[in-house]
Amino acid sequence: MENSLNTHILLGNAIRSAVKSLYGEDLTESQIQLQKTRKEFEGDITVVVFPLVKISKKGPEQTGEAIGVYLKEHVSEISGFNVVKGFLNISLSENFWLRFFEYAITEQNFGIGTANSKPRVMVEYSSPNTNKPLHLGHLRNNFLGYSVAEILKAVGHKVSKVQIINDRGIHICKSMVAWQKFGNGETPESSSMKGDKLVGKYYVEFDKEQKRQIAVLIQQGIAEDKAAAQTEIMSEAQDMLREWEAKDPEVIALWKKMNGWVYDGFAVTYKTMGVDFDKLYYESETYINGKDEVENGLKSGVFFKKDDGSVWIDLTGEGLDEKAVLRKDGTAMYITQDIGTAILRFKDFPDLEYQIYTVGNEQEYHFKVLLKILKKLGFDQADKCYHLSYGMVELPEGKMKSREGTVVDADDLMEEMATVAEEVAKEQGKLEGLPEEEKKHLYHIIGMSALKYFLLRVDPKKNMMFDPKESIDFNGNTGPSVQYTYVRTVAIARKAEEGGIKLNSGFVESGVHLNKWEADVIRKIYEWPEVLAEAARTYNPADIAHYCYDLARTYNSFYHDNNILREADVASLNLRFALTVKSFEVIKTGLKLLGIEMPERL
């Protein structure tokens, strides 16, 4: 935005020269405090004068008054001011707001940065294990990671969305063993199950058999903790892992087959979620890099070897513990693989500036350790790795918990959301008379918006409570309610167009006066670029969600008690039409960054 439309630059400079001329001193950046004027006071922008009283050596009111007089005299955009306690409230002229708005409607990508104008950022999210289906926790993870990536893209970064697939290790061997023993050659086709569900089923089967065998051993007088490691089925899984590492052709073939099923299943789930990836990393490939890095670190003395052959790092000097990075049998661990992957990624993308890991907060310690290790290995880009940590999602007691455990399956939940959307829509008589196929699509869109909006509107780092019923309400702070407002603005815009009202500029010349509502909406739109920039800086999509909701409400507040297309002269009609169009453009852009689709009708 040009400087004459940027209030911070405009007022910042003016205040600087005001203080210079009144009191003969230069101000630092931190002494100029500007904020949006609160609703209950008159004005647009507020200068906090407390930091200036030390310089003026006068009371806050006096100081504010003096600066206010100076500003009004020297800045043509300022139409008035008032001082309340230590707050100087400044009103900007209609001319300023109209000029801004004319600028905003000519920018089709208002607020969005120039594509690829900023350094590359990598966002990792999802990163599932391949032995079981995606669950509720993955939903928050995926939506958060996807949204952050889209936000960064919107402000101009090159973005690579990636995930690391944990396709290797004892967990997948468990599913394989169980399938061999109990599967009778069952496939996704023969059982008409999603592939990930099928493999997950055998993971559970393994667990059952394991428990059964443990019970038998305990009966034979073996201690419980030892029994777990001595079962026949467990040793079969361990054998299989060893065979896998030795690249036994039969084991590898089975591993590929079952992982293939899982990927097919995941693909369906990701499609429903509406997320995607630019590049996939597989642990089965990257763990080698990790072992190499450990090897190098061992030579340079960063790591040390214990008598049994396991390799460690001593982080007690950092206030952490000793940490193993390689098992005594030389096999790689979770962290080994992560060391390799981090370094590999910066090699894969030489222009990579920053890396964001979207991973749950239960792994905060893990990442602290990982970054320390990378740093000790002399990998300076460790400072450019950020753990985007998020809290757990809980559900209201009882409902929607799957039979056995506490795990809520992602596919089931998303399907349930569409069903609830259907119920609510039917109850309220919406969508009547639409073809069945279109209805189905809309139920899906509504259900997903409810889910996404609800999960994203909460500060990521906090644990949260997800209530499906509350999330899908067409009133209140929900995705569907924002969608609903959006659809209404589309209808109004359509009606205006049919009525021959055209979107054009020239508001400044036409001499329109802004009523309160119009001024409110313009001011709200003015905030958009700042909100987006802030969200990109803090990796927090919640800011965007709240903003979109606020804008929708601000817009709505007028719609409810006025017919905005009536009772106005031509210039005002044009302005209102333009406000309608711009409002829904901004809302649509905002929600798109959250991965929420906008229906054309509802």
Added chain:
RNA sequence: GGCACUGUAGCUCAACUGGAUAGAGCAUCGCACUACGGAUGCGAAGGUUUGGGGUUCGACUCCCUACAGUGUCACCA
């Protein structure tokens, strides 16, 4: 037990990073509307920001302390 995060209206969440009288939505109550114990609109009520100290012009925000919740402290991932 050590470390980390969290604690705001009955419930789910905000509060522009130290600013004005702590805001929304559900739920509740009142009014309007009416085929309706519904949907909608308007309005009201709801708070010692877990307790206690401190820092300053000013604290939900920063510091100390107590309490409560969650996570984590594996040759698991």
